Amino acid sequence: MEAIIEIGYLLATLSFILGLKFMSSPKNAKTGNLIAAIGMVMAVVLTFVAGYTETVPYTNLIIMLAAIAIGTIVGKRLSDKVEMTGMPQLVSLFNATGGGCAMLLGLVEANPMHLQETELTSQILLIAGLITGAIAFTGSIIAERKLAGKVKDYRTMGVVFSARILLLLMILLPVIYFFGLLPIGFAPFVFALAGLAMIYGVLFVLPIGGADMPVVISLLNSITGIATAFTGLVYGNKVMIAGGIFVGAAGIFLTLLMCTAMNRSLMKVLAGKFKKSTGAVSEEDQEIKEISVSETALALSFAQKVAVIPGYGLAVAQAQHTCAQMQQLLEKRDCTVDYIIHPVAGRMPGHMNVLLAEANVDYSRLKEMDEGNEVMSQYDVVLVIGANDVVNPAAENNPDSPVYGMPIIRSHEAKQVIVMKRGMSKGYAGVVNDLFEMDNCSLLFGDAKISLQEIINQLKLI
Ligand code: NAP
Numbered sequence: 001m002e003a004i005i006e007i008g009y010l011l012a013t014l015s016f017i018l019g020l021k022f023m024s025s026p027k028n029a030k031t032g033n034l035i036a037a038i039g040m041v042m043a044v045v046l047t048f049v050a051g052y053t054e055t056v057p058y059t060n061l062i063i064m065l066a067a068i069a070i071g072t073i074v075g076k077r078l079s080d081k082v083e084m085t086g087m088p089q090l091v092s093l094f095n096a097t098g099g100g101c102a103m104l105l106g107l108v109e110a111n112p113m114h115l116q117e118t119e120l121t122s123q124i125l126l127i128a129g130l131i132t133g134a135i136a137f138t139g140s141i142i143a144e145r146k147l148a149g150k151v152k153d154y155r156t157m158g159v160v161f162s163a164r165i166l167l168l169l170m171i172l173l174p175v176i177y178f179f180g181l182l183p184i185g186f187a188p189f190v191f192a193l194a195g196l197a198m199i200y201g202v203l204f205v206l207p208i209g210g211a212d213m214p215v216v217i218s219l220l221n222s223i224t225g226i227a228t229a230f231t232g233l234v235y236g237n238k239v240m241i242a243g244g245i246f247v248g249a250a251g252i253f254l255t256l257l258m259c260t261a262m263n264r265s266l267m268k269v270l271a272g273k274f275k276k277s278t279g280a281v282s283e284e285d286q287e288i289k290e291i292s293v294s295e296t297a298l299a300l301s302f303a304q305k306v307a308v309i310p311g312y313g314l315a316v317a318q319a320q321h322t323c324a325q326m327q328q329l330l331e332k333r334d335c336t337v338d339y340i341i342h343p344v345a346g347r348m349p350g351h352m353n354v355l356l357a358e359a360n361v362d363y364s365r366l367k368e369m370d371e372g373n374e375v376m377s378q379y380d381v382v383l384v385i386g387a388n389d390v391v392n393p394a395a396e397n398n399p400d401s402p403v404y405g406m407p408i409i410r411s412h413e414a415k416q417v418i419v420m421k422r423g424m425s426k427g428y429a430g431v432v433n434d435l436f437e438m439d440n441c442s443l444l445f446g447d448a449k450i451s452l453q454e455i456i457n458q459l460k461l462i
Contacts, residue, residue, distance in 0.1 A: 001049075005046050005049065005050045006238075008042055008043075008046040009043065009046060009238050009239040011039070011042065012039040012040070012042045012043040012046070012239045013039070013238070013239055013242040013243075014039075015035050015036060015038055015039025015042070016036055016039050016040075016242065016243055016246050017246070018032070018035050018036075019032045019033065019034075019035040019036025019037075019039065020032065020036070020246060020250060022035060023036075026350065026353040026357060026363060026366070027363045029350075029353075040243075043239040043240075043243065044068070046239070047237065047239070047240075048064070071097075075094070078090060078093070083318075085315050085316065085318075085347075087348060087351075087354070088147055088213065088214050088217060088347060088348045089144045089147045089148055091217060091221070091348075092140045092141075092143045092144040092147065092213075092217045092220070093140070093141075093144050095136060095140040095217065095220055095221050095224050096136070096137050096138075096140035096141045096144065098133075098136065098224040098227075098228065098247075099132075099133045099134065099135070099136025099137035099139075099140060099220070099223070099224045099227060100133065100137040101133070102129050102130070102132065102133025102136070102224065102227035102228055102230070102231050103130050103133035103134040103137055103194055103197075103198075103227075104133075105129070105130075105133075105231050105234075106126050106127070106129050106130025106133060106190065106194070106231065106234075107130065107190065107191065107194060109126050109234060110126065110130075110186060110187045110190035110191070111187060120178070122234050123178075123186065124174070124178070125230050125231075125233045125234045126190070126230075126231075126234050127174050127190065127193060128227075128230045129227050129228075129229075129230030129231040129233075129234060130190060130193060130194055130197070130227075131170055131193060131194075131197040132197075132223050132224075132226050132227035132230065133197075133224070133227035133228075133231070134193075134194050134197035134198045134200075134201060135197050135198075135200055135201040135204065135220075135223060136201065136220050136221075136223040136224040136227055137198065137201060138198045138199075138201030138202045138205075139201035139202070139204055139205045139216075139220050139223075140201075140217065140220045140224075141201075142201070142202050142205040142206060143205050143213050143216050143217050143220060146205070146208075146213050147213045147217075151206075153206070153207065153208070153209055154206040154207060155206075155207035156207075159203050159206055159207055160207055162203055163200060163203035163204055163207075166196055166199060166200040166203065167200060169196060170193065170196055170197060170200065173189075173193065173196075174193070177189055205220075207271075208269070208270060212269050214258065214347055214348045214349070215255055215258050215259065215262075215266075215269050216269070216270075218251055218254045218255040218258060218349070219251065219252070219255045219266075220251075221247065221250075221251040221254075222247065222248050222249075222250075222251025222252040222254075222255060223248075223251075224247060224251075225243075225244045225245065225246065225247025225248030225249070225250070225251055226244065226248040227244070228240060228243060228244030228247065228248075229241050229243075229244025229245050229248060230244070231244070232244050254349060257343070257349075258343075258344060258349060261342075261343040261344040261406070261407065262344050262406055263395070263403070263404075263405040263406035263407070286424070286432065286436055286437050287437055288424075288436045288437060288441075288442075288443050289441070289442040289443070290442065290443055290444075290445065291418055291442035291443065291444050292444070293444065293446075293451060293454040293455055293458055294458050295442075296383075296418055296444050296451075296455055296458075297455045297458035297459050297462060298458075298462065299380075299381050299416060299418065300326075300330060300335070300381055300383075300455065300459065301333065301459060301462045302380070303330075303335055303379075303380035303381040304334070304335055304336065304380055305335070305336050305338075305378055305379050305380050306330060306335055306336070306337045306338075306379065306380065306381050306382070306383065307337075307338045307339070307340050307367075307372065307376075307379045307381075307382045307383070307411075307414065308323060308327070308337065308338070308339045308340070308382075308383050308385060309339075309340050309342070309345075309372075309382060309383070309384045309385065309387050309390070309391060309409050309411055310323070310339065310341070310345060310346075310352045310355070310356070310385050310386065310387060311342075311345045311346065311352075311384070311385065311386045311387020311388060311389075311390055311391075311427075312345065312346045312347055312351075312386055312387070312388075312427070312428065313385065313386015313387065313388075313420070313421055313422075313448050314346075314352070314355060314385045314386040314387075314448055315346050315347070315351060315352075315355055315386070316386060316448075317386060317447050317448035317449040317450075318449060319385065319386070319447075319448040319449035319452050320355040320356060320358055320359040320361075321358075321359045322449050322452040322453050322456070323359065323361075323385060323448075323452055324356070324359035324360065324361050325452075325456055326452055326455060326456050326459070327361065327365070329456060329459050329460070330459070333459075337365065338365055338366075338367050338372065338379075339352075339356060339361065339365055339366050339367065340367045340368075340369065340371075340372030340409050341353060341366055341367070341368060341369065341372075342369050342387070342390035342391075342407075342408070342409050343368075343369065344390065345387055345390050347428075353366070369407060369408075369409050372409055373409060373410050373413075376409075376410050376411070376413040376414050377413050377414065377415075379414040379415065380414075380415050380416065381414070381415070381416045381417075381418060382411045382414040382416070382417045382418070383418050383420065384411055384417060384418065384419040384420065384435075385420045385448050385452070386420065386421060386448045387409075387419075387427075388421070388426065388427030388428075388433055389403055389406070389427040389428055389429045389431070389433075390408055390409055390427075391408055391409050391410075391411045391412075391419075391433070391435055392406075392408060392427075392429075392431065392433045392434060392435060393408065393410070393412050393434045393435055393438070394431065394432075394433070394434045395407070395408045396408060396410075397434065398434065401431055402429055402430070402431050403429050403431055406429075411435065412435055412438050412440065412441065414440070415440065416440050416442075417435065417438070417440055417441040417442070418441075418442055418443075418444055419435065419436065419441060419442070419443050419444065420443075420444045420446070420448050420451050420452075421443065421444075421445065421448075422445060422446060422447055423445065
């Protein structure tokens with residue numbers, strides 16, 4: 001039986017690796033998700049079987065099975081119900097449950113009934129898993145609440161200072177305890193640490209800007225992975241260790257990739273800092289050209305090559321299906337339509353890919369930023385739909401701009417650029433967009449979905 005379980009664990013681990021590999025391309029991401037999910041089911045079943053002995057009371061089995069059933073039903077319902085724009089919140093909520101599990105396992109294992117078997121190494125690992133799990137648990141809940149707009153940024157010296165003191169305590173207290181200088185038992189000590197770590201999770205996330213939450217969620221995801229790996233080490237469970245390491249590594253890589261694509265250091269994101277704009281014009285002072293729906297439709301009807309650059313506004317307007325309809329209509333008129341995707345367009349990694357996949361846009365039509373930039377001058381019309389920061393030429397031309405250094409899609413190099421947005425609001429980085437004043441750029445004001453529908457209506461008449 002032991003050999004079957006070991007082979008099963010190996011297969012589950014392989015499925016995680018294969019799943020991650022597949023998830024690196026939007027085309028195979030669904031398959032990757034399915035493979036990894038099968039591996040996870042296998043890991044859960046095998047762990048259940050491995051831990052079963054005749055001495056396990058039936059009531060325990062019933063409680064565990066009931067917990068799995070409730071978790072599955074609630075998870076499925078939440079996933080079915082969630083809007084695409086609410087995805088980062090859901091990821092954060094699921095992440096909180098992962099962190100919470102790691103914390104609870106630590107608390108259960110600190111129970112005096114288990115203590116006589118617990119060696120020093122296990123105690124250290126248990127504390128590491130418990131602290132990281134507790135931070136991920138409360139941190140993820142606050143991140144979810146902030147994304148939902150229910151909790152505001154709270155950046156005061158008091159919060160930042162208290163968070164630093166707590167962090168120091170969480171590092172120092174275990175050292176003092178293991179040197180025998182704290183006269184309390186292991187269980188109460190572990191419970192106290194869990195309390196401190198939960199408060200730290202709250203104070204750690206509270207000061208960070210609401211719009212930076214996707215980066216923080218990715219970081220918290222990584223912390224949950226690390227907590228799982230520590231807990232796996234306590235139990236000697238190989239698949240838990242491997243799964244935790246994969247999540248931890250993938251989370252930290254994603255965090256760093258997002259920071260690179262935004263040209264901001266992780267420290268600045270965590271401190272909630274944006275470089276201040278110096279002497280820039282305000283959006284009201286910008287000299288812009290407006291374009292009407294019929295003029296846009298006319299420009300598109302004459303174009304042979306069109307590029308769509310989607311951004312956060314496409315998600316807000318839920319305009320992906322209407323956009324795909326416009327694409328089909330243009331293609332019927334022998335026009336080539338490409339989508340150029342910036343790695344941090346929207347508010348979560350792969351946001352635009354997910355939206356376009358939902359609208360059944362063929363993957364072959366999607367170009368990555370560099371690929372699109374190479375052929376930008378060939379496009380007759382570029383439609384920027386609800387994107388702002390990711391097309392701001394100030395990132396390349398203005399060293400004083402807060403977005404300077406961020407890689408952008410060079411839509412301004414196309415023959416004509418039409419930016420679809422509702423008003424003159426700034427994007428996430430809060431800076432004025434130099435693109436709007438360029439000679440080849442015009443702005444089509446209105447909700448993206450409504451404007452696209454009107455363009456379709458006009459195109460049908462031309
Ligand atoms: P953006 O810079 O935030 O701009 C979004 C634009 O959409 C705004 O100009 C807004 O203008 C417009 N808009 C909003 N609702 C609209 C609607 N219903 N119809 C039409 N337009 C609408 O978006 P982005 O260019 O996609 O850039 C993403 C930003 O988020 C980057 O700065 C990136 O660093 C940051 N970020 C991304 C991630 C990620 O993982 N993707 C994570 C964290 C941060 P109006 O209000 O005037 O309409």
